[in-house]
Amino acid sequence: MNATQHSPTMTQKKIGDVILDVKNISLSFGGVKALTDISFNVKEHEIRAIIGPNGAGKSSMLNCINGVYKPQEGSITFRGQTFRHMNSHQVAVMGVARTFQNLALFKGMSVLDNIMSGRNLKIKSNLFMQALRIGPAQREEFEHRAFVEQIIDFLEIQPYRKTPVGQLPYGLQKRVDLGRALAMEPQVLLLDEPMAGMNVEEKQDMCRFVLDVNDEFGTTIVLIEHDMGVVMDISDRVVVLDYGKKIGDGIPHEVRNNPEVIKAYLGTSH
Amino acid sequence: MQTTFPKLLLEHAARRPQAPALREKEYGIWQALSWADLAKLVEHMACGMHQLGLQRGQHMVVIGANRPRLYAAMLAAQSLGAIPVPLYQDAVAAECVFPITNAEVQLALVEDQEQVDKLLEIRDQCPLLQRIIYDDPRGLRKYDAPGLVGLDQMIEQGAAWAAKHPGFFNEQVGLGQTGDVAAMFFTSGTTGNPKGVVHTHSTLMDRAQAGAEFDRLSEREEVLAYLPPAWIGQNIFSYAQWLVCGYVVNCPENAGTVSIDLKEVGPTYYFAPPRVFEGMLTSVMIRMEDASALKRSMFKSFMALAKRVGPQRMDGKALSLGDRLMYALGDLLIYGPLRNTLGFSRVRVAYTAGEAIGPDLFTFYRSIGINLKQLYGSTETAVFVCLQPDHEARADTVGVPIRGVEIKVADNGEILVKSAGLLKGYYKNPKATEEVLTADGWYHTSDAGFIDAHGHLKIIDRVKDVGRIKGGANDGAMFAPKYVENKLKFFPFIKEAVAFGDGRDKVCVMINIDFDAVGNWAERRNLPYAGYTDLAGKAEVYEMIRECVEQVNADLAADALLAGSQISRFLVLHKELDADDGELTRTNKVRRGFIGERYQPLVDALYSGKQEQYIETAVKFEDGRSGSVSATLRLGDVKTFQAVKAAA
Numbered sequence: 006m007n008a009t010q011h012s013p014t015m016t017q018k019k020i021g022d023v024i025l026d027v028k029n030i031s032l033s034f035g036g037v038k039a040l041t042d043i044s045f046n047v048k049e050h051e052i053r054a055i056i057g058p059n060g061a062g063k064s065s066m067l068n069c070i071n072g073v074y075k076p077q078e079g080s081i082t083f084r085g086q087t088f089r090h091m092n093s094h095q096v097a098v099m100g101v102a103r104t105f106q107n108l109a110l111f112k113g114m115s116v117l118d119n120i121m122s123g124r125n126l127k128i129k130s131n132l133f134m135q136a137l138r139i140g141p142a143q144r145e146e147f148e149h150r151a152f153v154e155q156i157i158d159f160l161e162i163q164p165y166r167k168t169p170v171g172q173l174p175y176g177l178q179k180r181v182d183l184g185r186a187l188a189m190e191p192q193v194l195l196l197d198e199p200m201a202g203m204n205v206e207e208k209q210d211m212c213r214f215v216l217d218v219n220d221e222f223g224t225t226i227v228l229i230e231h232d233m234g235v236v237m238d239i240s241d242r243v244v245v246l247d248y249g250k251k252i253g254d255g256i257p258h259e260v261r262n263n264p265e266v267i268k269a270y271l272g273t274s275h
Numbered sequence: 276m277q278t279t280f281p282k283l284l285l286e287h288a289a290r291r292p293q294a295p296a297l298r299e300k301e302y303g304i305w306q307a308l309s310w311a312d313l314a315k316l317v318e319h320m321a322c323g324m325h326q327l328g329l330q331r332g333q334h335m336v337v338i339g340a341n342r343p344r345l346y347a348a349m350l351a352a353q354s355l356g357a358i359p360v361p362l363y364q365d366a367v368a369a370e371c372v373f374p375i376t377n378a379e380v381q382l383a384l385v386e387d388q389e390q391v392d393k394l395l396e397i398r399d400q401c402p403l404l405q406r407i408i409y410d411d412p413r414g415l416r417k418y419d420a421p422g423l424v425g426l427d428q429m430i431e432q433g434a435a436w437a438a439k440h441p442g443f444f445n446e447q448v449g450l451g452q453t454g455d456v457a458a459m460f461f462t463s464g465t466t467g468n469p470k471g472v473v474h475t476h477s478t479l480m481d482r483a484q485a486g487a488e489f490d491r492l493s494e495r496e497e498v499l500a501y502l503p504p505a506w507i508g509q510n511i512f513s514y515a516q517w518l519v520c521g522y523v524v525n526c527p528e529n530a531g532t533v534s535i536d537l538k539e540v541g542p543t544y545y546f547a548p549p550r551v552f553e554g555m556l557t558s559v560m561i562r563m564e565d566a567s568a569l570k571r572s573m574f575k576s577f578m579a580l581a582k583r584v585g586p587q588r589m590d591g592k593a594l595s596l597g598d599r600l601m602y603a604l605g606d607l608l609i610y611g612p613l614r615n616t617l618g619f620s621r622v623r624v625a626y627t628a629g630e631a632i633g634p635d636l637f638t639f640y641r642s643i644g645i646n647l648k649q650l651y652g653s654t655e656t657a658v659f660v661c662l663q664p665d666h667e668a669r670a671d672t673v674g675v676p677i678r679g680v681e682i683k684v685a686d687n688g689e690i691l692v693k694s695a696g697l698l699k700g701y702y703k704n705p706k707a708t709e710e711v712l713t714a715d716g717w718y719h720t721s722d723a724g725f726i727d728a729h730g731h732l733k734i735i736d737r738v739k740d741v742g743r744i745k746g747g748a749n750d751g752a753m754f755a756p757k758y759v760e761n762k763l764k765f766f767p768f769i770k771e772a773v774a775f776g777d778g779r780d781k782v783c784v785m786i787n788i789d790f791d792a793v794g795n796w797a798e799r800r801n802l803p804y805a806g807y808t809d810l811a812g813k814a815e816v817y818e819m820i821r822e823c824v825e826q827v828n829a830d831l832a833a834d835a836l837l838a839g840s841q842i843s844r845f846l847v848l849h850k851e852l853d854a855d856d857g858e859l860t861r862t863n864k865v866r867r868g869f870i871g872e873r874y875q876p877l878v879d880a881l882y883s884g885k886q887e888q889y890i891e892t893a894v895k896f897e898d899g900r901s902g903s904v905s906a907t908l909r910l911g912d913v914k915t916f917q918a919v920k921a922a923a
Contacts, residue, residue, distance in 0.1 A: 154302035159413075164531035166303065217414055 020241065021049030024225055025070070025193060030079035032065055032249075039065040040076065040249045047193070052219055052226045054236045056260075057246035058269065063229040064106060066246065067195050070227070071103050072096045083193075097126055102191035104182045106198045106229075112171035116181050119170050120156055123188025124149040156184045159221070160214060176207030183214060187222075194218065196228040200235055208232065212239055237261065245269070279451040279476040281317070281354040283518040288314035291521075294494070297343040300528040300536055308343055310521075316344075316430070318444040320351035323433025325443075327382060327406050327424065331356030331450075334378035334459065338362045338371070338393075339386025341500035341526045344410050344426060346514060348384045353457060353476075354448050360459045360471070361505040368393040373468050374461045375401045378702065382406045384426070388414040395420055453477040459702055460507045462654050471702030472507075472654045482657035482696035483515035485678045489662050490624045496522035496544045497621070501533045507654045508628070512546050515657075537618030545625040549632040552647070555617055556639055577605035578642075585642025591666040610643040619645050626650050626662075631734075633765035634670035641668065649673045651732060655711065655718060657696035661732045672731035682732065688723040688753075689738045723755065725836065735837070740867075742777025744839050752839020754782060756867060759840050762830060766823045767792045771852050771859075773870050774842070775878060781843040783881040785874065786820055787852050793819075808849045808906050817911055820847055824913045831916075838918030844881050845913060846888075848874075849906035855895045880910055 025047040032040040040062045047053045055063045068074040070081060072091035080087050083099060102123075110119050128135070128149060134142035157163055160180050165173055170181055179199060186194055199215065200208045216239055218224050230236045236243060237257040245253035245260055247269040253260050260266055278286075287296065292311035299306055308316070329335060335352045337359050339345045349359040360378055362371055364386065371393060375383070381403050383394055391409050398404060398420075409415060410426045437444060457476040461469040486492075500513035513524045522544070527536040534555075563574050584598045594602070614620050625640070625647045632649065640647040651661040651673035660682070663674035676682045681693040697718045700708040711719045723741045724734040735741065736755040744752045756774040763772040763786065770789040776782035788811055796819070797804055804810040828841040852858040858870055871878055873892070880888035891905035 151302065154304075158302055161529065163303075163528045164535065213414075220416060221413065 020051045023047070024049040024084060025227075026082040027066075027070070028080050028082070030066070030069055030076045030081070032062075032069060032074055032076040038249050040069070040246075043079070043246070043249075043251050045244045045251065045254055047225060047227055048242075049225055050219070050223050051241040052215070052228065052239055054240035054243045055227065055229045055246065056231075056233070056236055056243060060248075061246040062249040063246055064197060065249075067103065067197055067227070067229060070096075071101055071195055097189065100190070100192035101195065102186035102189040102193075103195035104179075104186050104197060104199060106201060108178055108182055110170045110178060110182055110185070113169055115167050115169055116162060116165045116173070116184075117150075117153065117157070117167065119181055120153045120184045120188050121149065123185035124153065126189060153188060156187050159187075159217070160184050176203050176210070179203065179207075179211065180214065183211075183218075187218065191224060193225045193227065196226060196230075198229050198231060200230060200232050208235060215239060277453050277477075278480070279353065279448070279453055279455065280457060280480075280515070280518050281350055281448045281451060283521075284310070284314055284317060284350055285445075285448060287518070287521050291494075294521075295523050296517075296521075297346065297524050297526065298540075299343050299526040300532070300539075303528075305525070305539070307523075313343075313347060313350075316347050317350045317354060318437055319430045319433040320348055320426075321354040321433065321444055321447065322437040322440070323429035323431075324351055324357070324382065325355055325447075326432060326436055327408075327429065329355055329357050329382050332358070332456075333382070334358045334360045334380050336360050336362055336371075336375055336378070336380045336383040337385075337504070338383065338390045339364050339410065339504070340530065341502075341504055341509070341513065341524075342386060342410060343526055345384070345386065345504065346524070348408075348426075349458070349514065353451070354444065356447065356451055356455060358456050358459055360461070361503075361510065362461065363503050363505040364390065365503070368396045372397050372400050374471065375404055377468070378459065378471060379403050382408070384408045385410070387411040391415060391418065391423065451476070453480070456699065458510065460505065460510070460654050470704055470707055473699040473702050474657055475699055478657050478696045478699065479511070479515045480519060481679060482652075482659040482694070483511055483519045485680075485696075486511070486659040486662065487516055487520050489659075489664075489677045490544075492516065492520045492522065492544060492624075494521040496520060496623075497525060497540055497542045498522060498544050499525050499527065499533075499537055499540050499542045499618075501527050501530075501536075502546070502548075508546060508658055511658045512544070534618065538616065539618075541618060541621040543621050543623045545619070545622050547625075547627060548629040549627050549636065550630075552627060552632070552640060553636055556636060559613065559617070574609060577609040580605055581610065581642035582638065585644065586638055589641045589644070589646065589666070589668070606644065613643055614645060622646065624648065628652070628673075631761045632670055635765065637668075637670040651734065653720065655698045656692055656694065656720075657698075659696065660692050660694065663731075667729070667731070669731065672727060672729075672733045674732065675730055676732070682726070683717065684725055685719075687738060688725070688735070688741055690720045690722050690724050690732070690734075691717040692720060693717050744776055744782070745778050745780060747780030749781070749839035749841075753836055754840050755837060758837065759784065759827070759831070759842065760865070762827045763823065768796065768819065769823060771865055773852075773865050773867055774840075775867075775871060775881070776840065779882060781882075782840055783844045783878070784824070784842050784846075785870070785877065785881075786824075786845055786847050788816060788820070788847060790851070807851060808904060811847045811849050812906060812909065814909075817847060817909060820845065821911055821913055824911075828913060828915050832918050835918060838916075841915040842913055843915060844910060846877060846881060846908050846910045849890070849908060850892060850894060850904050853894075856893075877908065886910060 023046045028044050030040055030043045055066055057063050065074060069076050072093035075090040080089055081091055128145060130142035130145050157166060162180055170178055200211050212235055219226050240257060243257055243260045245266045252269055253263045253266040287310040293309050295307040296310045296313045297308045335357050337345055337349055352359045362374055385391055391407055394407050406422045406424055408424045408426050408429055412425050453476045455476055456473055457479055459471045459473050461471050498513055502509040504510060517524045525540045527533045563571060580601055584594060584602050588594060622645055625645055628650045648663040648668045652658040659677060660680050661674040662677050679694050683691045685691055693716050721738050722734050723736050723738045724732055727733050736757040740756055742754040744754050754776040759774045760772040763769045768789055769786055771787035773785045774782060790807055793810060793816060797810060802815055824842050824845050831841045832838050859865055876890055877888055887907055887909050889907045891903055893901055893903050895901050
């Protein structure tokens, strides 16, 4: 994967201005301090990784960004608008989508329907019209279906279009989860451990899809990941958390050589 | 036919412009491309290729799956008098070096990033390769290698150029002659470099036409193109015959959707190697195991009826009224729905070729009303040499010579073929050409066989493998190892078989059991076993295999020519033959000579009449370590049968 990023036959991608700025976030549950004074930013079109050992606060950080948790202190600035805390619906409307660490798909529904559900926010006709497939509702459905088909094509899951998600292997379910997030046409995509529990081949596939999403659609990606190899290969910049505190921030090479990060996370072998 | 493929395209476009030529499933919908649109696309592509410097007589490599635009690209190259050379899309990069340098390829047209990466990897070794055109731009945005051109961009520029030079395309197509080289196919040589088989428009078209006449193919056929386009079979079915007949070629959405697409398209004309048919049957059987008891019992009883009645019905023989009624009921309840599930509801003609097909497998498809037949041919003969007529399909023959084919069996048993579809030669390899294509016009197939009493060709083995029994009761009888091995392998319990007998007084075989099938068989009999070696050594397994071998002997006895190849002794090997140990080729063919040397003590024991033999064999494990397995093997004797004199 290094080769695809740094091969001499490629031009480097353009990274834009700061799109998401997290300032001095602190979050605690009762006496437990999950996050303490965390600040970092995400630039447009970049792949930004958040890493850290178990319980470091990675998922909590992501949950603060998309409004599931409300931090006690700090602020989040998205596209120039500053919020004390986010609201999940509002976040979705602003173009932030996410996938989940332990899949939250509709297991009994087909791949197609699951991804269609990601178009929910974009559908304008009301429930009644949709149920009766009245003129404009049907036309709208066609448009959204066409869009979903492009995602299916992009993620190469055509053979499973009509298969109930529950019957698919885990790696494919993860891909469907990504597909549903993509259906929202997000500007920022939050991925919570997209490669967890996958075998090597599935991880490689997923890496390629993450890179392709970033490349083809210019989507900004914030991802949490355990697999150091994956993180170092695909991300542009990395934030390192440990016990709710930020202990490192920079390009993968810097982070890899940061003594504190080595101590906390990478072990002493490096 | 005094024409070329691009001329045929223009004829179709003029005669029935709106009829669909190609379909591809994309974004969940079958998208059709009409003959008129295809002709326009080909014109623009040809002009684009002309601008990129493709010259008459030059080769252009095409690598990718079955995509309408890749077929159009082949037509575009031929329109300019250039020669498309399709290569296998799953070949590794190193394998592409020889064809590209051998054919002095300057322009390559490939499907996607995967293929582009391959060509960039070997670019240093192919100094002549200047341009790489890619169809699917996905993932290629950041590539800035020189000479990389998007197909969309080429078509756009070609369209602009065509607008300025309106007569150019038709003029170029007009310059094409039927005797011009149309395409080149590289055959996978088992030894040495692959050879480029050169075919002209007339050789391909002649055979395509003859095959189409034989099965009365029309422009109403539907074909699904899913095998590699670099293989001449696919090229004949979805290119040469497509243009000759003008039917519709459907391209699947991707490799994983073929079975879904097959069902949606419902082809009328179908081709697959035996392993595809085998895979389909296995999936049917597995799904039946999970079906309800009622369905299972219906399936069982109607399949028994089909097995008894179906083949006769397909052979056009009269059936009793009761059988006819029961079969009709079965068709309504079982056979029809089954054909539909397999995607064969509309199939009129289905072919299998490439390797021997098991009689049970063959009968299964014919008995449920699918007109499955066999054909004989090779890359060098532009496929069609022999085909089976509708009511005369047999599992052990490959049919009768079709129009324009002359067949002769040489003294050494080799089949010689003469037809208008023979290769022009191997590219830049006159020595190899001379070996197979003699001055008197006969092509030497290197297959041994004979014409049976009904005028059907029967293939026995490769000529170089056919031997003679020396001494003993069958002195001088013909020995065809592969023929014997195939007969054994048709039993699901037998995975591999190695037959010895050339220059010896009797035939002996080593057998590899199929671990899954025999393991399952043992479990159903409450027969405990510890692993492969243990299972292979069980007395019960020996008994079961002995029955299989005896059945093969009974079969061979019925064949006057091969009765002498009956098996006298056998043993069941204690380890699976493995390509890692050099016992099989990478394509899973047994390396008889090597195995004979490696298991010399076993071979000696078979021929010396011993009852058991100890053997220790070195093995390589998948992680690269080596070890050894040892066992004391039993050797079994088998009953042989008196040769039945040809009665019919």
